[in-house]
Amino acid sequence: xxxxxxxxxxxxxxxxxxxxxxxxxxxxxxxRRAGGFLYVSGTSSRRxxxxxxxxxxxxxxSLTLDIKAQTRAVIKKYEAIExxxxxxxxxxxxxxxxxxxxxxxxxDYAGFNQVYNEFFDSATGPSRTTVGVRELPSPKLLIExxxxxxxx
Numbered sequence: 001x002x003x004x005x006x007x008x009x010x011x012x013x014x015x016x017x018x019x020x021x022x023x024x025x026x027x028x029x030x031x032r033r034a035g036g037f038l039y040v041s042g043t044s045s046r047r048x049x050x051x052x053x054x055x056x057x058x059x060x061x062s063l064t065l066d067i068k069a070q071t072r073a074v075i076k077k078y079e080a081i082e083x084x085x086x087x088x089x090x091x092x093x094x095x096x097x098x099x100x101x102x103x104x105x106x107x108d109y110a111g112f113n114q115v116y117n118e119f120f121d122s123a124t125g126p127s128r129t130t131v132g133v134r135e136l137p138s139p140k141l142l143i144e145x146x147x148x149x150x151x152x
Contacts, residue, residue: 021077022046025137038149042102044141045073055140067108067142071115074145093119096126098148106132108142 008015013034017023021030024041031040045053054069079093103112109130120126126147136144 020048022048022050033151036151037097038151040078040147040149042144042146043074043077044136044138044144045070045077046138046141052138052140054142063140065140065142067103067111068115070141070143071112072118074143075115075119078145078147094124095150096120096147097150099126099128100146101128101130102133102136102144103130104133104136104142112143 008017008029013032015029016031016033018030024030028041030043031038033039045055047053052070053073054066056064056066058064075093078096101112103109112130136142
């Protein structure tokens with residue numbers, strides 16, 4: 001097991017809490033392995049220090065939010081999460097079976113897809129559902145993604 005992850009085995013599988021990622025906002029792990037799958041909790045662009053990728057604060061206090069930067073940050077977090085856990089379960093982005101994507105504004109759908117297509121293709125990529133939501137846990141967030149990953 002990587003020194004960056006702590007795991008705990010329970011009746012619902014093995015939970016992974018990653019030390020070098022932003023902590024969950026409630027009592028849940030970053031991921032849980034059960035029944036041949038890794039279930040990755042909803043992931044955003046929030047960094048370990050509490051700041052957000054794809055967010056710029058303007059001089060007047062307003063925010064400029066970038067869906068492409070946030071999408072790229074979330075997918076790269078999946079790569080990092082999988083790299084940390086890979087030591088024990090052996091997986092990567094090619095093992096992602098299903099993604100559920102939550103967008104605060106569907107006007108960002110095209111920008112999200114543009115970045116998504118840099119990482120996945122229709123022949124080998126995961127199945128996917130994209131849902132428009134009213135809000136996410138922070139007004140700085142435009143996107144959150146949760147995943148199901150096949151484990152050997």
